[in-house]
Amino acid sequence: ITSKLPNVGTTIFTRMSQLAAEVGAINLSQGFPDFAAPAALCDAVGRHIAAGHNQYAPMTGLPALREQVAAKVATFYGRAVSADSEVTITPGATEAIFCAIQAVVRSGDEVIVLDPCYDSYEPSVELAGGRCVHVPLALPGFSIDWQRMKDALSPRTRMIILNSPHNPSGALISRAELDQLAELIRGRDIYLVSDEVYEHLVFDGVGHVSVLAHDELYARSFVVSSFGKTYHVTGWKTGYVVAPPLLSAELRKVHQYVNFCGVTPLQWALADFMAAHPEHLAELPAFYQAKRDLFCDLLADSRFTFTRAAGTYFQLVDYSAIRADLDDVAMSEWLTREHGVAAIPVSVFYREAPKDLRLVRFCFAKREETLRQAAEKLCAI
Ligand code: PMP
Numbered sequence: 001i002t003s004k005l006p007n008v009g010t011t012i013f014t015r016m017s018q019l020a021a022e023v024g025a026i027n028l029s030q031g032f033p034d035f036a037a038p039a040a041l042c043d044a045v046g047r048h049i050a051a052g053h054n055q056y057a058p059m060t061g062l063p064a065l066r067e068q069v070a071a072k073v074a075t076f077y078g079r080a081v082s083a084d085s086e087v088t089i090t091p092g093a094t095e096a097i098f099c100a101i102q103a104v105v106r107s108g109d110e111v112i113v114l115d116p117c118y119d120s121y122e123p124s125v126e127l128a129g130g131r132c133v134h135v136p137l138a139l140p141g142f143s144i145d146w147q148r149m150k151d152a153l154s155p156r157t158r159m160i161i162l163n164s165p166h167n168p169s170g171a172l173i174s175r176a177e178l179d180q181l182a183e184l185i186r187g188r189d190i191y192l193v194s195d196e197v198y199e200h201l202v203f204d205g206v207g208h209v210s211v212l213a214h215d216e217l218y219a220r221s222f223v224v225s226s227f228g229k230t231y232h233v234t235g236w237k238t239g240y241v242v243a244p245p246l247l248s249a250e251l252r253k254v255h256q257y258v259n260f261c262g263v264t265p266l267q268w269a270l271a272d273f274m275a276a277h278p279e280h281l282a283e284l285p286a287f288y289q290a291k292r293d294l295f296c297d298l299l300a301d302s303r304f305t306f307t308r309a310a311g312t313y314f315q316l317v318d319y320s321a322i323r324a325d326l327d328d329v330a331m332s333e334w335l336t337r338e339h340g341v342a343a344i345p346v347s348v349f350y351r352e353a354p355k356d357l358r359l360v361r362f363c364f365a366k367r368e369e370t371l372r373q374a375a376e377k378l379c380a381i
């Protein structure tokens with residue numbers, strides 16, 4: 001067979017998690033919590049299975065859950081969206097992103113992605129017959145480089161994929177950046193995917209800037225989120241897309257034949273939990289900020305250097321003072337094998353990483369005990 005995705009192998013997340021398990025390292029590589037999801041949420045799944053909620057959900061998602069998403073969007077971003085025509089529940093944000101891309105991108109179209117970027121974007125674009133144009137974010141803050149963005153635009157540009165809070169850097173997009181983007185693409189036939197899966201993991205009292213709060217951009221956007229990150233259930237692979245009615249209709253044509261619908265009892269449980277526990281969303285930033293601060297305070301005694309993540313559950317660290325001779329892939333393996341802590345190299349999120357990049361990513365969505373054990377090992381290096 002001639003591969004349609006010749007450059008795709010096993011993802012770095014799978015490889016590093018496997019290596020961590022193999023050598024018994026503390027796994028701070030792949031992003032997922034090592035603590036329990038809320039008991040009330042887990043109990044609700046069993047209750048709904050027992051109650052017979054075991055057949056197909058509606059293709060667009062359970063109405064009760066779509067209503068909860070619409071209510072949340074109104075509360076957090078001040079936008080009234082229709083639960084019927086603008087909210088679609090998907091089996092994970094990954095499927096949502098894939099469907100949005102398939103719905104819009106045609107053969108020969110260009111899609112601008114901002115490197116470093118999440119690994120699912122490019123294969124999804126390629127399967128649609130499109131081509132990714134990689135625009136590196138400006139270091140050290142991972143902000144948009146407007147000159148390079150302008151240079152990347154062409155008559156073939158059909159989509160731009162944004163991600164804020166940003167994996168792997170934790171950087172946040174600002175309202176001024178959204179305004180600048182709106183100005184740049186005004187009058188052009190360009191759509192946005194705004195990957196906001198870490199929307200509730202924003203720290204230091206800074207609110208999340210959502211495309212949902214930007215009238216002009218929302219009109220051409222698919223805004224994607226994931227219950228996995230917000231409710232500590234990454235394995236449930238349940239997410240959603242909010243998009244204007246015409247865009248939602250096109251996305252649903254694809255979603256209908258990729259998966260048809262998400263898992264029914266999980267959707268019921270999430271709808272119940274969201275209705276009964278609105279405080280969960282309010283408490284989440286402080287919950288994760290405490291983990292970030294614990295991890296960073298402990299690492300202050302190490303030879304790693306870093307700026308605290310503004311959002312997400314990832315912390316980047318620079319290891320130049322420890323092993324500047326190693327590239328970040330080799331460093332991640334060395335940390336895992338020799339020091340018992342698994343990390344993710346940042347260069348894998350780039351098409352062409354800066355040669356002198358000496359950054360690895362740690363996930364701090366972990367119990368205090370895990371973070372302390374990992375930090376102890378990292379401080380001993
Ligand atoms: N986008 C980004 C930036 C992510 O980090 C993740 C998490 N793996 C996803 C999308 C996919 O989310 P999900 O697990 O809901 O498919």
Ligand code: GLN
Pocket residue numbers: 011013014029030031032167
């Ligand atoms: N989003 C997760 C991360 O960045 C990984 C998800 C996956 O394994 N595909 O670590």
